Amino acid sequence: MSLLNITNLHAAVDESEILKGISLTVNAGEVHAIMGPNGSGKSTLAQVLAGHPAYEVTQGTVTLEGEDLLDMEAEERAWAGVFLAFQYPVEIPGVTNAYFLRMAYNEVRKARGLDELDPMEFLDLLEEKLKVVEWGPEIMERAVNFGFSGGEKKRNEILQMAVLEPKLAILDETDSGLDIDALRIVADGVNKLRSPERAIILVTHYQRLLDYIVPDFVHVLAGGKIVKSGGKELALELEAKGYEWLTGIPEAAAV
Amino acid sequence: MSTEMETLVNREYKHGWVTDIEMDTLPPGLTEETVRFISAKKEEPEWLLEWRLKAYRRWLEMTEPTWPNVHYPPIDYQSIAYYSSPKSMKPLGSLDEVDPKLLETYEKLGIPLSEQKLLAGVAVDAIFDSVSVGTTFKATLAKEGVIFCSFGEAVKEHPELVKKYLGSVVPASDNYFAALNSAVFSDGSFVYIPKGVRCPMELSTYFRINAANTGQFERTLIVAEEGAYVSYLEGCTAPKRDENQLHAAVVELVALDDASIKYSTVQNWYAGDENGVGGIYNFVTKRGKAGARAKISWTQVETGSAITWKYPSVILQGDDSIGEFYSVAVVNGMQQADTGTKMIHIGRNTKSTIISKGISAGKGQNSYRGQVKILPKAHGARNYTQCDSMLIGNACGAHTFPYIDVQNSTSDVEHEASTSKIGEDQIFYCKARGLNTEHAISVIVNGFCREVFRELPMEFAIEAQKLLGISLEGSVG
Numbered sequence: 089m090s091l092l093n094i095t096n097l098h099a100a101v102d103e104s105e106i107l108k109g110i111s112l113t114v115n116a117g118e119v120h121a122i123m124g125p126n127g128s129g130k131s132t133l134a135q136v137l138a139g140h141p142a143y144e145v146t147q148g149t150v151t152l153e154g155e156d157l158l159d160m161e162a163e164e165r166a167w168a169g170v171f172l173a174f175q176y177p178v179e180i181p182g183v184t185n186a187y188f189l190r191m192a193y194n195e196v197r198k199a200r201g202l203d204e205l206d207p208m209e210f211l212d213l214l215e216e217k218l219k220v221v222e223w224g225p226e227i228m229e230r231a232v233n234f235g236f237s238g239g240e241k242k243r244n245e246i247l248q249m250a251v252l253e254p255k256l257a258i259l260d261e262t263d264s265g266l267d268i269d270a271l272r273i274v275a276d277g278v279n280k281l282r283s284p285e286r287a288i289i290l291v292t293h294y295q296r297l298l299d300y301i302v303p304d305f306v307h308v309l310a311g312g313k314i315v316k317s318g319g320k321e322l323a324l325e326l327e328a329k330g331y332e333w334l335t336g337i338p339e340a341a342a343v
Numbered sequence: 344m345s346t347e348m349e350t351l352v353n354r355e356y357k358h359g360w361v362t363d364i365e366m367d368t369l370p371p372g373l374t375e376e377t378v379r380f381i382s383a384k385k386e387e388p389e390w391l392l393e394w395r396l397k398a399y400r401r402w403l404e405m406t407e408p409t410w411p412n413v414h415y416p417p418i419d420y421q422s423i424a425y426y427s428s429p430k431s432m433k434p435l436g437s438l439d440e441v442d443p444k445l446l447e448t449y450e451k452l453g454i455p456l457s458e459q460k461l462l463a464g465v466a467v468d469a470i471f472d473s474v475s476v477g478t479t480f481k482a483t484l485a486k487e488g489v490i491f492c493s494f495g496e497a498v499k500e501h502p503e504l505v506k507k508y509l510g511s512v513v514p515a516s517d518n519y520f521a522a523l524n525s526a527v528f529s530d531g532s533f534v535y536i537p538k539g540v541r542c543p544m545e546l547s548t549y550f551r552i553n554a555a556n557t558g559q560f561e562r563t564l565i566v567a568e569e570g571a572y573v574s575y576l577e578g579c580t581a582p583k584r585d586e587n588q589l590h591a592a593v594v595e596l597v598a599l600d601d602a603s604i605k606y607s608t609v610q611n612w613y614a615g616d617e618n619g620v621g622g623i624y625n626f627v628t629k630r631g632k633a634g635a636r637a638k639i640s641w642t643q644v645e646t647g648s649a650i651t652w653k654y655p656s657v658i659l660q661g662d663d664s665i666g667e668f669y670s671v672a673v674v675n676g677m678q679q680a681d682t683g684t685k686m687i688h689i690g691r692n693t694k695s696t697i698i699s700k701g702i703s704a705g706k707g708q709n710s711y712r713g714q715v716k717i718l719p720k721a722h723g724a725r726n727y728t729q730c731d732s733m734l735i736g737n738a739c740g741a742h743t744f745p746y747i748d749v750q751n752s753t754s755d756v757e758h759e760a761s762t763s764k765i766g767e768d769q770i771f772y773c774k775a776r777g778l779n780t781e782h783a784i785s786v787i788v789n790g791f792c793r794e795v796f797r798e799l800p801m802e803f804a805i806e807a808q809k810l811l812g813i814s815l816e817g818s819v820g
Contacts (some may be wrong), residue, residue, distance in 0.1 A: 139771075140771050163776075163777050163779050166776055171775075174775075178768055178769050180769065181791060181793075183786055183789070191778065191786070192778065195776075195777035195782075196777045248776065252776070
């Protein structure tokens, strides 16, 4: 059974349809890149998969390991193993990173019938996970994303991913706003988290990220549909030719 | 805005029950006779009766303030009962003699009055309607020379102290509600910490309104002599009733040179229902006067009451004195709050800090009103004010009225303000990490209030966090 199965997914926000029939199958161990011009629906797809309430699914199905994902609240999806690394991670003043992360970790543990970790036990776990993003423990005493630089916010997302160990990680424009050093750290972090049990979906506008995280599959999204799928070489082709040659394709030719 | 954010207010007030006990209640109405009755009932000395009568006459000449940003129908002061006490109450009874029904009441509120069951390190004075039910740990405190008793008892046992300090910070003529309180105050707590003594335990008063149509007018007076220290906590609840009930208290703090008073409040009076029916009108005057190098710190968590009108203030009279105000005010449903502080800088190098966190949900209206006044002789005075508002949903309001009056050019006054909205995005972020909606809101709101909560004594901080959760229950989703 495939890990994620998206069939003919339509979604709208404020009654305007953004996703117009997306079908995609993702197996454990695979890395898929979803590329496309601005406004093509890439981020919407990420948000819909994570369960953002602003988007209404009007048609289609999504299953995770055979379970109906669309029927779950956002937190239930997290418990089931879905993780969204946000394009714009949200600030939560007054709540330390350590506290927030432990709470999230324990909620997921609880939902899976595992024991919660106390602060000391969690600290040990955290020490290991911090290495994934090359961070020291200082960052954990700061409030969640509050006053973080763009790069720090993205690193924090990857740290959360490392702690929560999702089955399916969706990285929404994780490369946007990163300088070259931050990009390397974030990409290295993601590569360390690649595993045969985990699928990763990279949502990105630029090919640049894919130099660091090499995908197994590349899909081009335009006008709310996947208009082309291919291997990692498709990303290079896009880099050379831009998106126009694809978005100009007649509707009938779209997958 | 999704339906999650629009569905509003479905809260349960867990202290809304009534104790069925026979009461001695004065019929409604307020005349000079009422004042005389209360004074006689409490076997007060002549000077105190005169003090009350003077306040009453002054009150008659005053008009109710209309400047607060709150709206309510006119209060009929003749329809309120001004005195109510359980029939079984004997004056100055020890805790062993207290009616079991009253003990049960406090037990149910989570405030056991038997000393064995009490939290170690907290002494409690319990006020039921107009009278004090009893005070715990008196003997322990007496060893240090600390006096902690009901106000009525203090008038009898320590008249010289009461006479010296009563009205010395909040004069009877200070404002309409302070004058009313001065005329008809029934009971309250009295604290005296002698010179150089650090009070060995937290002192706490628990106020409970039980009787219907009765106003509660308590009076608290805390005196810390030179170099003394005390931390004092107050908590309040009342039954659910359809009528509005008036609570007009006065709190006076006297911190002599080098003394320090920390005063914490968790106010959870009944707030009325979602349509704004019933609830307590909480019109309170709280003020402290700080001598040289003295420190007065107010921390308040205001989650209850239909209307809150209070401005715990500090008169920074002595050089190098410090005033602090940390506040969390929550309004939900139809609640209205107009609260803040006054910091009056008189002495040199006086310092004040104001941290105010207002949370508005439902159709609640929350106003911060603060005054920072630096008088001409307050060289080197400093104030820092931070005033943050958080909105939950679309139907509530947050308002800020800061008044800054600086008359000395060597002083330094800073004011920062922010307004934020708990957005769907913040909640979604938490949900995407495995927290459900209620949990997410509680995390976000508690984070917002963190700077204030960390000023509260430990047990109170936990209580306050829980209370915040309950107050905002149903405000989203």
